Amino acid sequence: MKLAAFIFLVAMIGACGGEAKPATPSVTAAPSSMIQSTVAPTLDVAATVTAAVTMTIPVNTPPPSIASPRPTATTESTAHPSSPLPTASPRPAVMPEPTAHPSPVEGSLTDVILLKLVEPSTARYIIREQLARLDLPNDAIGQTSDVSGMIRFDASGEILQDSVFTVNVSSLTSDEARRDRYLKSRALESDQYPTVKFAINEVKGLPWPLPTSGAHTFDLIGDLTIKEVTKPVIWRTVVEFASDKIVGNASVTITFEEFDMRKPRFAFIISVAEEFKLELNFSGRILTTTQ
Incomplete structure (x- = not known):
């Protein structure tokens, strides 16, 4: 109030006299601008305070809303650790199944042991006969090296x-030569039946697994086919084993009659025995293969 009275007084003095004007404006102007600047800040302060009050209320209100998302962030981070757990589930299938696979075993190929004939191998017949020019009987021997074949064993030694x-x-x-011609044309009829075959069904007395050294005696049991006649026979066999190589001899005694063969008849041959021997002197290799 004093300030307002002072301003009014100064204004009245300026209206009454001209001499006081020079000093008055400078004195008056300064306080006037100061007053305005003083009043203005007061208004600004009020406005600022009001604004501050206004701003304070909304500013204080959001914190609860800001605080509420934070639990959500925490829940998300807690949810992530559980996701690695599914990766542990494949572990039961960690290849025990391939290891314990029965199917490859059932479908796998079986080992086969071959006893294969190789050169030199010779088959022969030995017939006891009495020639006219000799006093005593002698053995007629015919042979061939055209021999082939094998014995096939499974892993347990079965044929x-x-x-x-x-x-x-x-x-x-x-x-x-006359004997040869007769046997081929009359006894064996080799033009029609060029081969004699022995199918092996059983090996009796041979150690298993096959030995790799020493001499061993055993029987080859099977079916002998000459022309159209097949008979069961047993070949007595002796084999010398040396690592994967073998050398052996097998023999069997048969008759002309049982295989429907004619005995040789010539003027120079007095007699021919009913029985005769077949022999096989052979070399061979032992091989392993699969079937």
């Missing part, structure tokens, strides 16, 4: 199919 020895009898020769 498999296709265990066969084959002899080409059309190539048999002896020391007497």
Whole structure:
């Protein structure tokens, strides 16, 4: 109030006299601008305070809303650790199944042991006969090296199919050409039946697994086919084993009659025995393969 009275007084003095004007304006102007600046800040302060009050109320209100999302962030971070757990679930399938696979075993190929004939191998017949020019009986021997075949064993030593020895009898020769011609044309009929076959069904007395050294005696049991006649026979066999190589001899005694063969009849031959021997001197290799 004093300030307002002072301002009014100064204004009245300025209206009454001209001499006081020079000093009055400078004195009056300064306080006037100061007053305005003083009043203005007061208004500004009020406005600021009002604004501050206005701003304070909304500013204080959001914190609760800001605080509420934070739990959500925490929940998300807690949710993530549980996701690795599914990765642990494949572990039961961690290849125990391939290891314990029965199917490859059931479908796997079986080992086969082959006893295969190789050169030199020779098949021969030995017939006891009495020649007219000799006082005593002698042995007529005819032979061929045209021999092939094998014995096939499974992993337990049992004989498999296709265990066969084959002899080409059309190539048999002896020391007497007339005998050879007769045996081929009349006894064996080799033009029509060029081969004699022995199908092996069983090996009796042979150690298993096959030995790698020493001499061993055993029986080859099977079916001998000459022309159209097949008979069961047993070949007595002796084999010398040396690592994967073998050398052996097998023999069997048969008759002309049982295989429907004619005995040789010539003027120079007095007699021929009913029985005769078949022999097989062979070399072989032991091989392992699969079927």
